[in-house]
Amino acid sequence: IPIALDHAVGEYFVGVVADCKSVLKNDTVKTNDYTVAPNKLNVINPQGGCFEDEWEPNSAKGLAVPLTEGLHEGLGLCNDEDWYSVLVPATNTLIVTVERSEILSLNEVNPDIDIELVGPSGELIDVSVSTGQTDTVMAFVVPAEDTYFIRVKPKKNGNLAQYTIDIAMNEPFDGIDLFAAKATASPTVTFSGGALYLDWTLVNLGSTPVGAFDVKVYFSTDEKVDDTDIAVGSISIEQFPGATATVRTDSLVLPAGIAGGTYWVGIQADADDVVVEVDESNNWVTAAPIVIDGANPCIDTEDFEPNNTLETATELDLNAPAVGVSIFEYKDLGLCPDLDDWYKVELPEGKRFKATVNYLYKNTKGFLYTQLIDASGEAILDEGKLASKSEVLLPYVWQAGTYYLRVYNPNKAGKAKPYTYTLTVSLVEPNAADVCLADQFEANNHPNQAQVVGCGLKEMTLCKKDQDFLKFDLPADGQVVLTLNNAGGKMKLLVYEKIGGAIKHTIFGNNKKTITAGAEGQTYWVQVTTTSTSGVVNSFDYTIFFDGISGVDLQVEEVSPYTGQAYQGEDELVGFFVANQCLDTVNDVNFGMYLSDDGVVDENDILVREASVGKAIVGGESLGVNEKFTVPFDTPPGKYKLIVVIDHDEQVVESNEGNNASLAPFTVQEVCVDDALEPNNHPNYPTDLMLGYYENLQVCPYDLDWYRIALLEGDQLNIKAFFANGGGDLDLRLYQDGNFTQPVLKAYKTNDGEALVYSVPADGSYYIRLNGLSGAANTYSLFVSLDSIDLCESNSCQNGGLCSEEGTGKVVCDCTDTGFEGDFCETNTDDCAADSCQNGGQCTDG
Template identity: 30%
Template sequence: NTILESSDTLLASGQIEAVGSGLEVDVDDLVFELDEPITVLGNYYLLVVLDPGEQIEETNEDNNIGISNGIVVTDQPIPELDIVPVEFDFEPLTTFLDGSLTMNATVLNQGEESTPNGFFCRVHLSDDNDFDPSEDTQLDTFNFPSLGPDEELDQTRVTLVPGFFSPGFYYVFMECDPTDQISEADEDNNVIQAPGRLEISADPIVDLRLQSFEVSPRNADDGQLVTITAEICNDGTNGAGPSRLRVWLSQDNTLEQTDPILLDYLVEGVDADTCETVVQQAAAACDNFQPDYTVFAKVDATDLLPELDEDNNTALLDTNLTIAGPFCDCVEDALEQDNNSPATPTFVRDTTYENLTTCSNPVDWYALALRRGETARVTITFDNDRGNLDMTLYDASLSGPIDRSLGNGDTEEVVAFVVDQDGDYRFQVEGKTDLDRNVYNMTVEITPPVSGTDLIVTDVEISNPVPVLGETVEVDFSIINLGDVAAGANTARIYMSQDIDIDPGIDILLAQVPITGVPAATLIKRTIEVSMPLGVEGGDRYIGVVADALNDVPGELDETNNVGLSDIFFLEAGCFDLLEPNNSRTGAKTIALTQSQTELLDLLVCSDNRDFYTFCADAGDFLRMTANFDDAQGDIDLRLYSAGGTQLARAEGTGDSESLEVDYVSVAQCYTLEVLVVGSGREVAYELVVENGPAPAELVCSGSAEPNNGFGTAAILMDNLDPIDDDLAICPVSDVDYYRVDLSAGTQLVISLVPGEGEDTVPADLRMSLWSSSQSFLANTVSATEPLIYTVTSGGRHYLRVTSLASGVRNQRYQFDIQGLSGVDIAVSDYSLEPSVADPGERIQYAFTLANNRIDDINGNFYYGIYLSEDLIIDGSDLLLKEVLVNGLDGGESLNVVSKVTIPENTAQDQTLYLAVVADNRSQINEFAESNNRAVLPLTVRPSCVFDSAEPNDLRQDAADFDNYADQPLFLCADDTDWFVFDADPSTQYMIEATFVAEQGDLDLFAYSASGVLLGEGVETGDNEAVIFITPAGTGTAPVYIEVAPFGDTRIEYQLSR
């Protein structure tokens, strides 16, 4: 209650210094935690009592108690909605300019309603313990999605400390919804202070050291979790910001960056002169047939920190980690013998063999003793993730292959059907590359000569292993007639099944395929398009093809082998409606508008599955699109794009509907509508209503300032001076445009009409006139080219009117050029990036000129932001990488800005993004034109480097056999060198040529003798490279080593030939 009682809990006490007569003292904010939790629900108050011991004799003791607002303690959700930051911290406590720190924030919506949209929380640095967003420095921003009732969300951000900040000690605060975009039940609980103070130093002194490192147990089964414990110490005087701890498994005693990573862990920070212990678990996974590993650990593995000493960052276990399992230990199988050559194959018969391996040899050779007329089918199954295996079956004389299976799934199959002679038919199982080795099971089926007709189905494949409901895919299959009697016309059926047993009574029939006939001892192939069914559950599925499904072939000898199955595939059925698939702009569903109103019912959109529709409209039409939904399920937003992909409009309101409209279609064209859900984990049912027809006459050809047809609806002049964004026009017939502007007495105003964007001249019929605040006439022009010149005699609001003398003209476009009008105009120019091709985590230098093109000074501060975008449109969906404060800008002043920004580590590779600078990105400054505030340049994120089948061959002692890789596609990375070796005759001239395209980069060739003497080099520029050399004299062949080295920052595909 509000009465001070002896049972009240004392939270804090302090000393007040003497207070002079008539003076007051401000007490800093107090922050404290309750020693005991509040367990009784109800209203509570904070009471501040002055002079509780009555040491001061006062004239009035009754006013010594101050009472706070009420604090409600409840176990019920707060009515409406209420955003509360409940936890906020950072580490390390010390950092440096251009350094980084990790911030963790937890935000709760403790209300009964969902937030209508996403929101953000700003982080501020304060010199004192008193939060004041108008004075404190903004450091970073957390962006939160929409939160449901009683929903809590944790976020972690790695924050860079800008180099222009002042070193010192700071208190760190976070304020949620600082711009009051969300109406809350309580706005007073939106600020939280992080524990501790942040120290920012000017000079970084950081030295991380791996004090200890352990993996337990040292003997583990394949896939077993092992515990990794690392103690990381910082011997520097500055805190170390976020860095990565990596643990590698190496097959030798040398750490290579290409070694498999056992653990990749983000160390959030280590304060100066302290140690942090990391305990993590990871699954021990062996490379194929490699059980023993040297284990290395390294702190700051990606070199993010400016350390004094990096030699103490790495440690290794004193003994190996041993991983056991069928894929780890190379144990020869029962059929191994000496079957690594076609001369010594293992003969197999009609049966199944399990746990065969290619561990000791990269290829296994087998043989089938077949009699004339017999048919053999060999199938192997394996885990393709462990290594890709292929099969090739040869004829009896080994002169050529009968069948090959070179797929990328978990099954390979070859068939020798109705062989024409007795003999030993060899086949091989081998890795797709030299590095692909595996464990596999093999089934051999031998069918004796068939007198009659016998159909079998093989090689069933589906073109997309992850189709969605309704998607059209291709199914390939082969039908073989094993018999000596032709099969007549029949029908094959294609089914989709949940298991490997095809049951026409249960499984879904996808297609019936007429087969005109299958001659004796013949194979036919077919490719058929089928559509995935609608309205079914998703999951693992098989495609089954049944030959002679209607029993059209009389007297077939064996009906049990008429079924062939595909590999298992996954049918995607999440968030499905009858207009799926339509989850991208390129895959938008085109809807024909055949009536004035088209209703699309029973639609479904999800957070991770947006919907896109294309609508086409004729010139002179309007187009209105409305989505109706229940906002209790979630909030839907709309975006509209032109045919070229430019975003034209967006609807982001609240409530049960969103609507977008094109009021007038000037040229017949198509538009794409995007329907998306705000927030994550949402699934919203909706209906889409599309209205289309002739546009009303009064809306035809409206300019961007419309409606502005009178003094009462006059548009703001300063909002319509952008030559790019503002399309002003007198249209339709009888239109008049009014603009309002506040002018000071003595202003010398010169207003001219100039051609609209894309126009060559100003329409000759246009006229201007100026009117006072009392709507009295002041001045006018008598031609379109005459400027309106006027000196303001009385300050206040003025009106500018534009009229046309033309008759029947529907569209007369124009813009303004105004001199003497006070104001500001922020402009960005001369924008550049270095480099423009980068890796995730790389620092990019940007430079641009920031200018105020108008005469008035910008006395207040504003910001510019650096954004990372997937397209040229900079909007709320783009990622803000950096925000910099600008301390005003005088009229006519310009600044040359040069700084750096880091591309986020988690940026997807092999894509082109856009890096944009946006001046006044918070829209704090009221200015003439906004379109010149931004500049955008493409930024290419490099593809990850692909290691070819010859790797590892980075060192001379690991040189690959030249002849095995000649004329094969190879790949060279910027930090890579490829070595090859071949035996060369003495005193012989050789030419080694590398074929590549110089647009990808340049590479050089070097030839060395066995003793390391350079024999020749090729270091030209342009496409391709060659090295010509003569081998030393001698009595026999000797190895020659070829080095392929990149020149510069190169990632290049090439081929070698001799």
């Protein structure tokens, strides 16, 4: 009788089968080849099958059997799972080892089981899924005394096993004991020069802190790893506290030249024995073996490595010598699977940026992808995925800063091998249609960059390759209406309740959506992107209106100066509206008016008026304001932007401070001060002139300067008015006494100065008039003579310089070929300064 008969079955039928292996081919009737004895056989004490233990039932956490420290034998896992509990004192390390044995059976039974360690709150602390005879789980240096749970379960349904549980609890002791445990290595297939990632646990079972030490990693061709095997890398630990356990994730770049094959990975803490430990025997842990693909080594370019992370990204100097205009090429770059290549570039605002990765695609090696990432390192602005050529493009850099390029193998369908590639980047002028200015909420290309906003209108731009994120809060049972508006309606708005969560609401095109919070309130994230796959929109500008959230959002609209201009020291009336786009009423608020050169309020602008609106601004309504301001007398004349800023002193808390200002063009005109010969604005009140030169004269806007001079028949009157035409075009006229409607002579060129010469026909008084064209004003000088007026007559140019006269009254000297220089050719030119003598010749200045 076989001893492996199942102990749970006591009685058996006994049967006899003839030709049990069916070797008799001529025996065509098989139904009578067997017979069964009429009485049953009682088998005493069979030893086969799965034996349940005394602690059953314990197949659920609520039925867990308490265990103490030590070895527990005679346990059985028979068609269910077993739960145990153990009370672990604070700071102790719990080590649970389950060793299984096979079931005695006439049929093959899979005895493979797994073990889990569950924390006091139900969290999974550790798990072991070994296929060997032993499984171990650990909880290192537990923070407080509490109950932990052990779950023993079959790896597959139908697995049966007998097993033992050994429970060890180690309390911290004086001294140091470094313990390496729970190691896994990935990827399972890598390359010489490739990446190796290690997940493992480092423990100090002692209570004494540890100073600096190194951890070394070895490759072994057998399961016994020691320091005689291949050292592939090291990890530096600066310090490590006592009674501490840390789950570590470390990465290494394997050295070149490792032969292909299968290697077990060993990790040795304190590999150089610099730490004195209570127990030196537990510094090693071994991970399951990995494979080195010897046929495809990784070859990196030393000039760019290491650059496997964003933090170590290699900077590309876009000012370096280029292949073409603003095109930069980097050849023979190497990429290994699991070792991304990162580059960073400084991009100025207003340019077009493109990066292209060219490589020889092979199906067995997978793809190379390229990503363009913003300065946060989180937002992917563009990604190229094509075989042989992956390309990213930013048609218009809307915000200057550091951007990142990531080149990587996505390991699609398990296909990933080393590649060499060429990286080409270009930085050129953008297409006019792509120009797009950043809004006040940038950078907000990722949910983690989203600004918190409140009620009111948000005016924004969605540039090409851009996506915008905002977030807002709703109180318990609160409600908001979101309205999206964009010319052409080619945008959509998505609403999330958590980052990376499901889309809760969607607005397509120009539309609105009502959102209601639950009983506990909610934070929402809003994403705006395009509806078209090409990303093309009719306009980059769009708005989102948040209606229903309490708060204040003041906006200035329709700034309208009454005339749009004023003289220095004069007043101007300005009308504007203040809208409150939220629900809460503002009782009163101050505003400021500024004259600005550039339309942006800063410390260089001129504050011309501070006042209050004087009334409450009700939520959802608009208030019209009319107010005067005075242009300071010392304000330089010119064209300005008149900016009205509501709440310029920031006394009101608003949901959006970016829309508090609006502007209109405004001109400050220079005050015209009469000269010493005024009043002479009418021929009845002329200024009498003698022959001579008159300086510092002024024609004011729409003013006339009249002069009178007595002349005799035959006099040759010469008049010159000197002025710079850019300051205001002046015209010159001469009248006879008694006829002030028809001049006898006039000069009205459009360049600098005016002049006229008149032969006097009869004795009498003659009148000279100067006026500004179309109300122009200017300063001038007047020269009146009976002789030819030639400023060069005195020949103020020296050393043979040629004199010429400008309309402004200035003499200009041409010193060409004189050997002299200066305003009047008064300085000798050093002809030897250029050292033009050759072959030892000595230069002498002429």
